[in-house]
Amino acid sequence: MALPGEVSASDAVTIQSVGNTITILPTKTKPKKLFFLGSDGRNYPYLFKGLEDLHLDERIMQFLSIVNTMFTKINQQEQPRFHARHYSVTPLGTRSGLIQWVDGATPLFGLYKRWQQREAVLQAQKAQDSFQQQPVPPVPRPSELYYSRIGPALKAVGLSLDVTRRDWPLSVMKEVLKELMEATPSNLLAKELWCSCTTPSEWWRVTQSYARSTAVMSMVGYIIGLGDRHLDNVLIDMTTGEVVHIDYNVCFEKGKSLRVPEKVPFRMTHNIETALGVTGVEGIFRLSCEQVVQMMRRGRETLLTLLEAFVYDPLVDWTAGGEVGFAGAVYGGGGQQADSKQSKREMERDITRSLFSSRVAEIKVNWFKNRDEMLAVLPQVEEAVEEYLVLQELLCQGEKLQAKLQEEMAFLEGAENHPDHLIVTLEQRYSEHTQLQSRQRTVQEAIQSKLADLDQWISQYQAAFSNLEATQLASLLQDISSPIDLGPPSYVPATAFLQNAGQAHLISQCESLEAELSSLLQQRRGALRGCLEQLHSYATVALLYPRATLLLHRAHQWKAWLEELLRDMTVEHCQHIYRQYEVLFGPQPPAASCQFLSSVELTLQHQVADTNERVLHQAERLKAEGTTAAACEEQLQEIEHCITVFLRENGESGSLSLAGIITSALCTLCRRNLVMEGAAASAGEQLVDLTSRDGAWFLEELCSMIGNVSALATLLQRCPLLPHDLELPAPSATAQAVYLANAVYTCLQELNTNFRQIIFPEALRCMVKGEPTLESMLAELEQLVEQSSDGLGLQGLVDSLQATTGLDHDGHNHCLHISRMLRAQYSELIQPRSIDGPSQDTPKMSAGQMLLVAFDGMFTQLETAFGQLTEKLSSLDVPSAWRKVDVLREARATQLHFFDSLNQRQLMEEVFFLKRLQTIRDFFRLCSSFAQTLSGTCPSAEDLLPTNGPVGLGKPLYRRPSATGSGVAVVSEEQMTRPIKAFTAEFVRQMLMGLPSQALGLALCSTLSALGLDVVTQVEAKDFGAESKVSLDELCKKAVEQSLTSGRVSQLLLNRATVLASSYDTAWKKVDLLRRLDANLEATKASL
Known part of the structure; x- marks a missing residue:
């Protein structure tokens, strides 16, 4: 069979085969694109179109072929040539046909849509301020674009889209058309033609060919009344510049009868016109149009003869108002036409139904017969x-x-x-088999008996051990240690009777027996007391055993091995169990384990020796003071009594004198406190290792200093002062800020002290013992941190939050949200839970939960105290002149972070909440490492940790034995307390630094104002120079001098007040020193 539409000068090209791939196009009639393999070896693409009659397209193609024949003569003289690009159409009936596929041609709508997509991508990149690759966004269809502009335009003149289109004002539609033309570049097609060419000469040839092809198709379309020329029906070949028109269903002026009538003779938009070149329509396009019309006029007889067939051919519906093809499908035809088509469809439906009924009647007899035969045969088949x-x-x-x-x-x-x-040999082998079975049963019975004994031993030991954990042992030991009162002997009531009866020898026998019984009873009580003491000593150590230690006992091991034998009693398994026994209970333990345990013991002995040395040193230092804290407290109370008498006897003058002296002393302490804070600030991250010349940690010095300040401030509050200005902060309010700063330092000191005395021993005991509730709580905490920290970890969250501290942007919002969510989940974790189920009214806390809650409570107390301090300082209405006092300015300069805004305070609270969690985790990890080291577990080579890396949970700090003899690095008490010290140092450095000095400076300024000195006037009078600050020392001297000058105080009273204040200060410092020495000595003793 010859290929449709293919004409060859030699042999005709036939169809060799049909391609395996068929493409269905996404249009209304779902046409199929397929390939025919020709006999010449080439693939020929075709479009199979159904549900349409293609005879009209076939006639139009014949018309174009005749027109091309008319161009033969002029094409011999003109270049580029005149040619109407067409394609073959082969109808296969009244409802389908084959259309030759036009290769290399691009629809004009494709150019327009690509421009829309480019513009959309560019706008998306500008909106996101990024030039990264963006996905292609959806673009509006032409109808959507038109209605998006015509809608507002109609609304502006008082109309809506519901109005019939023929009633739309022409001026509005023209205005919308102009807007669309201005919004669309006019050189889209021209640029595509230019981009498809490689040389100027090629571009010139393509442009000329495009202009001539456009002219030919425009005039031919005008002659045949071609309509429906939307952008999908006009194609252009970019390589040759030829224009290709498809879909000739709307011909012979049918476009004028559409709902939106087409009144133009052919399509000439600004894009098509621009592509014609600089001359536009007035160049080769106009000349070509004139020549085409002239040639068609000369051959009009031929063309009219061909076109006359359409008058009698039923392929064309000449009824006015009828719409066919794509335009009719899109716009809809007239009402009368629609009614006629509707009636025709109903008639066809009725005919089809009648034909179907008659066909069913014809085949009904055969089908019923088939059914009966099947019903008869199926039971037989079954x-x-x-x-x-x-x-x-x-x-x-x-x-x-x-x-x-x-x-x-x-x-x-x-x-x-x-x-x-x-x-x-079957009989002999069966006899041996029965003997072996009998022996096996005997062994199994012995194993069962031994297992019962082992179970009984284990249960008895567990019951006895549970009694050791209770308080019953201590009460028994107390009862057995107290003397017993036996009362009068039993024979005493009968003594007189026996003597009267002459049986005195019986009395002597009773006395000897009573003495012997008492002696035996005392011996028995002594033996019992010795047993209980030994049992108490054993319990003291045994209660610290890890719970897994019981599983390593011989009874447990034997029980496990015997149970394995019962499950698998083979020779190989017995030998395997025997080898395990030799490894665990051999006469000589492994050398590595012995060396490890010896190294641990040696290290612990060195640590105990160091602790003993510190105890002796601190005891000597306490003894060198030559007095006790109680005696110094009595002396301090006597001085306080003298001060009370002095204030009562001298009235206002005495109060002002003592207040002036205390103010000067507080000013000196404020200077010293600034120096200490400056030293702490310069230490930076090494603050945790900062100590004084006496070896005291920096926190002790700062707490002693702020305690001294607080004591003097309390003494100052006992002195009635002059009425103060109501616009200035009251001395009581500023003194409250000093007390709150002292409370923060007290919380820090209690955090370290209570940790050493309560949390640390209990945590270490639980970790060594292997308390399951604590281990589960720590595991939940680890899981909570891993799941909630968003992969950053606690340190990553802290770094992210601190990196954005003080900035105004929202970069830390994500990390802040994670931290707050972590805080909420952590609070829920440490809440009491119902152990026995939901029916329990009051949930009880487990041992691990109580420990964790107590540990967390100390941090919470510190956070609350610091919040009260910052709120108090923020609430004070401080005059701007006070800010120029040197003490306040220098104190503010030492602050690492400022807490003037609520957001900044909340941010730093979240930072130190994360540091709190990190501190808790680090401490328990070190405790776990110490506990595993004490358990005697010698780690393998793959478990060895790096010397400077983080310590994992449950991993001991261990290093290989070296040549110098140092083997095991047992975590010391100082190392285990270092996380708390590090947290304390970071809190003082980042949060507290500078705030106590500011509180004391404000208290001194308010006190000076209450002493009668106008601080604001003094500051403004001395406000000069580049630094623009005033010395607080000079203000204090000025206040005392002003009091002397005004006569409110006398020099004698000042001298007496100086002696009293100095004595009080010296006595308080002595008491504070002795208290600290006593506390350090007790803490060091507790370490033993």
Whole structure:
């Protein structure tokens, strides 16, 4: 069969085969694109189109072929040539046909849509301020674009889209058309033609060919009344510049009768016009149009003859108002036409139904007969299948029986032919087998008996050990240690009777027996007391054993091995268990384990020796003071009594004198406190290791200093002062800020002290013992941190939050949200839970939870105290002139972070909440490492940790034995307390630094104002120079001098007040020193 539409000068090209791939296009009629393999080896693409009659397109193609024939003569003289690009159409009936696929041609709508997509991507990149690759966004369809502009335009003139289109004002539609033309570049097609060419000469040739092809198709379309020329029906070949028109369904002026009538003779938009070149329509386009019309006029007889067939051909509906093809489908035809088509469809439907009914009636008899035959045959088939299955089952059983008999026959034949066959010794082997079975049963019974004994021993030990954990042992020891009162002997009431009866010898016998009984009872009580003391000593150590230690006992090991033997009693398994026994209970333990335990013991001895040395040193230092804290407290109380008498006797003058002296002393302490804070600030991250010349940690010095300040401030509050200005902060309010700063330092000191005295011993005991509730709580905490920290970890969250501290952007919002969510989940974690189920009214806290809650409570107390301090300082209405006092300015300069805003305070609270969690985790990790080291577990080579890396949970700090003899690095008490010290140092450095000095400076300024000195006036009078600050020392001297000058105080009273204040200060410092020495000595003793 010849290929449709292919004409060859030689042999005709036939269809060799059809391609395997068929593409369905996404249009209304779902046309299929397929390939024919020609006999010349080439692939020919075609479009199979159904549900349409293609005879009209075939006639139009014939018309274009005749027009091209008319161009033959002029094409011999003109370049580029005149040519109407067409394609072959082969109708296959009234409802389908084949259309030759036009290769290399691009629809004009594709150019327009690509421009829309480019513009959308560019706008998206500008909106995101990024030039990264963006996905192609959806673009509006032409109808959507038009209605998005015509809608507002109609609304502006008082109309809506519901109004019939023929009633739309022409001026509005023209205005919208102009807007769309201005919004669309006019050089889209021109640029595509230019980009498809490689040389100027090629571009010139393509442009000329495009202009001539446009002219030819425009004039031919005008002659045949071609309409429906939307952008999908106009294609252009970029390589040659030729224009290709498709879909000729709307011909012969049918476009004028559409709902939106087409009144233009052909399509000439600004994009098509721009692509014609600089001359536009007034160049080769106009000349070509004139020449085409002239040639068609000369051959009009031929063309009219061809077109006359359309008058009588039913392919064309000449009824006015009828719409066909794509335009009719899109816009809809007239009402009368629609009614006629509707009636025609109904008629066809009725005809089809009648034909279907008649066909069903024809085949009904045969189908009913077939049904009856099937109903009769199916039961017979079912019976035959069941009979076949029964026979098949019998056959399978027979085959199995035959195979078994053949196997037995072969066995018997072998026994008959071979004298050494196994069946000969069957009786002997069966006898041996029964003997072995009997022995095995005996062994199993012995194992069962031994297992029962082991279970009884283990249960008795566990019961006894549980009694050790209770308080019953201590009460028994107390009872047995107290003397027993036996009362009067039992024979005393009968003494007189026996003597009167002459039986005095019985009395002596009773006395000897009573003495012997008392002696035996005392011996028994002594033996019991010795047993209880030994049991108490054992319990003191045994209660610290890890719970897993019981599993390492011989009884537990034997029980596990015997149970394994019962499950698998083979020779190989018995040998394996024996080898395990030799490893665990050999006469000589492994050398590595011995070396590890010896190293641990040596290290612990060194640590105990160091602790003893510190105890002796601190005891000597306390003894060198030559007094006690109680005596110094009595002396301090006497001085306080003298001060009370002085204030009562001298009235206002005495109060002002003592207040002036205390203010000067506080000013000196404020200077010293600034120096200490400056030293702490310069230490930076090494603040945790900062100590004084006496070896005291920096926190002790700062706490002693702020305690001294607080004591003097309390003494100052006992002195009635002059009425103060209501616009200035009251002395009581500023003194409250000093007390709150002292409370923060007290919380820090209690955090370290209570940790050493309460949390640290209990945590270490629980970790060494292997308290399951604590281990589960720590595991939940680890899981909580891993799940909630968003992969950053606690340190990553802290770094992220601190990196954005003080900035105004929202970069830390994500980390802040994570931290707050972590705080909420952590608070829920440490809440009491119902252990016995939801029916329990008051949930009880486990041992691990109580420890964790107590540990966290100390941090919470510190956070609350610091919040009160910052709120108090923020609430004070401080005059701006006070800010220029040197003490306040220098104190503010030492602050690492400022807490003037609520957001900044909340941010730093979240930072130190994360540091709190990190501190808790680090401490318990070190405790776990110490506990595992004490358990005597010698880590393998793969468990060795790096010397400077983080310590994992449950991993001991261990290093290989070196040549110098140092083997094991046991975590010391100082190392385990270092996380708390590090937290304290970071809190002082980042949060507290500078705030106590500011509080004291404000208290001094308010006190000076209450002493009668106008601080604001003094500051403004001395506000000069580049630094613009005033010395607080000079203000204090000025206040005292002003009081002397005004006569409110006398020099004598000042001298007496100086002696009293100095004595009070000296006595308080002595008491504070002795208290600190006592506390340090007790803490060091507790370490032993």
